[in-house]
Amino acid sequence: MDGKSDLNPFYHELHYSTYQIVKIVLMSVFVVPLRLIAVTFALSLGWLICVLTVRGLTHEELKKPLRGWRRWIQRELGPPVAQFVFFTIGFLFIRTRGRRATKKEAPILTMAPHSSWTDALLHFVDDISSPVSRMDNAELPIIGAMVKFLQPVCVSRDMANSRSDSLNEIKRRAKQPENSSDTSAIDWKQVALFPEGTTTNRKCLISFKTGAFQPGVPVQPVVVRWPNYFDCVTWAFVGPSVYKLIWLQMCQPITFVEVEYLPVYIPSEEEKENPTLFANNVRQVMASALKIPVRNYSHRDGVQFRRRFLASQHGWTTKFTILEKLAQKIGLVPKMLEDVVKYLSQKQHSADLISREYLEDLIGLEAETKSKMDVRESYEEFLPLIQNAEGAISLQKFIVLVSLWLCKKQKAVEPLKYLIQASGIDDMSQLSRTSVENCLKTIFPSNFQSKSDLIADMFKLNAISFDRLKNGLIRDDNDIFS
Known part of the structure; x- marks a missing residue:
């Protein structure tokens, strides 16, 4: 895999024009300090709301949908606060196309391409959703409370049983209960996940993991576009660090993002029996909408490419x-x-x-x-x-x-x-x-x-x-x- 190949999904390089350099300097001096104050206030407000909402809940209670006032805060207050946080760093407008399906129509949202730390914003567009998150994130200071507030499906790449446990949880949240005493699945919001399982530079769609497709229920493909002249949102295996991207993000007057809801994809009987076929067919639909090719790469390929690239340096x-x-x-x-x-x-x-x-x-x-x-x-x-x-x-x-x-x-x-x-x-x-x-x-x-x-x-x-x-x-x- 050539490091700078047009179809290498794990490489991102920034190109600065004179205009961009002047803009970054001016924004760093006159605007970024104000944005830092605003985002600090917004994050503090969001963190406080999250802490108060999950305070006193045990690990087992967090595995069930929130009730009462906690539920109202999570679903009614959470999305606007999260959107306010992103507003302070330049996401002034989020354009949506198509109609988001209800949970009854599509219990799972499959989003792609996954290319940025700012993709977290997509869980709050139109309505809150149940994300899939790394297990380690729940233990991080500050961020941990926000992760618990969202009640994600947690997964770890290092734990042997984590994948099967996560898959069972996705199935439980996605499938409507039939003749069962466990009716909590009705109360969960749609499960929303990025089936690529890692970030890329959006030049192609890499292999989809089958977790979203194993329940065999209808899914709604959601494609994400970042129509910005200067791309400082892409976080690839080889490229600018997340800290540099955050700084450059703050230096942009406005960042555009477009979310398009594609028609609900209802699996055939063959696809229900073959999650890999189901995943590949949905990926092809999304790639066609994005007008980009598909490539059979995975997170492991990204790790190996990064190692080889660093070795070459x-x-x-x-x-x-x-x-x-x-x-x-x-x-x-x-x-x-x-x-x-x-x-x-x-x-x-x-x-x-x-x-x-x-x-x-x-x-x-x-x-x-x-x-x-x-x-x-x-x-x-x-x-x-x-x-x-x-x-x-x-x-x-x-x-x-x-x-x-x-x-x-x-x-x-x-x-x-x-x-x-x-x-x-x-x-x-x-x-x-x-x-x-x-x-x-x-x-x-x-x-x-x-x-x-x-x-x-x-x-x-x-x-x-x-x-x-x-x-x-x-x-x-x-x-x-x-």
Whole structure:
């Protein structure tokens, strides 16, 4: 997945025009301070209302719809207060199209694309809804009271039973009770969730999780558009931080958002039996309305892309630190790694790509050792350093990284010959200019052009020896090769 590809849903880059820069400076000086006062007041008011509403309720009581005055505050006072909070940061108008279905018509609202922290506002458009939220959010200071006030369906990616419990809760809230003493499902508002399960840059719709579709009830697709010239709402895996986005958001005189309610989608009998088919068909309807393609990516793809992207930004010193940390965790000494790259450099490979299993066998990473939390974290941090753009493990990247690490560790350039031999060159006394250029492109992918003087100096003759290459590299880049 190319980091800046038009269809990469996990990458977002801001482009500042002169007008935007001037506007941000002026707004930061004259408007943002006033907005900060306003939003602080609005949040404090909202927090106080939430705290008073849920005060004294047990965890079990919060699993049932609120009653009496608490219910009135949640459903009548909650939405305008939430809209006031967003009003203070620039959401002056929210345009809606279509008609929101009743709970009887569609117990579940499926919203997409999920692209911003401000998507929380959508739970208060027209009417309040039952959101799906991370379990951790309920324990956060200030935000926790607001989450409890909304009584969301809580889910955790880390807890084994969380997904099944959340699915059962969605089913319970969505399905009307039949001949049952539990009539609380009638009192719950519509369940509203973003089936993508993570944020993207809205360039495509990624795979829908099936939680909203497993109950087999009608759903109403809701598409969200942000028709702003300067996009400071998109929160992707790689891009501006949420803090920077909040600041830029405050610097915009007005932020436009459009919510469109599509016709209720009633599943067929086949879709009721096959939630994945149901989810894919609804996704296609929403993608057609948005005029964007669909792509089968998931939250895990976003995490892996972020790791690979960050790995590509690392200098060699950082990469060496990550490799050394893994080596220490699994008991790999430099001599063992040198034996591995020596073996690989002399072995003829039909392809550059290797499997995880092959890599783990090479470095002696056993299943029992890998199951340890600290080892697994170090291993997952190491893998992006040797993966290509598609996430496959590159044998060449592994040899390059380990060879250069050995150069640094041993304060010698000798291990560099493994890198050269891996490219199929056996005669180390006659290295061609092409082979050396390829070697330097591998070592210095981001600043290869700066090595033109080094290449010109070394190649006063048609070919050079490995010793001449070593001397040139030591003189040119003392940080690695000494």
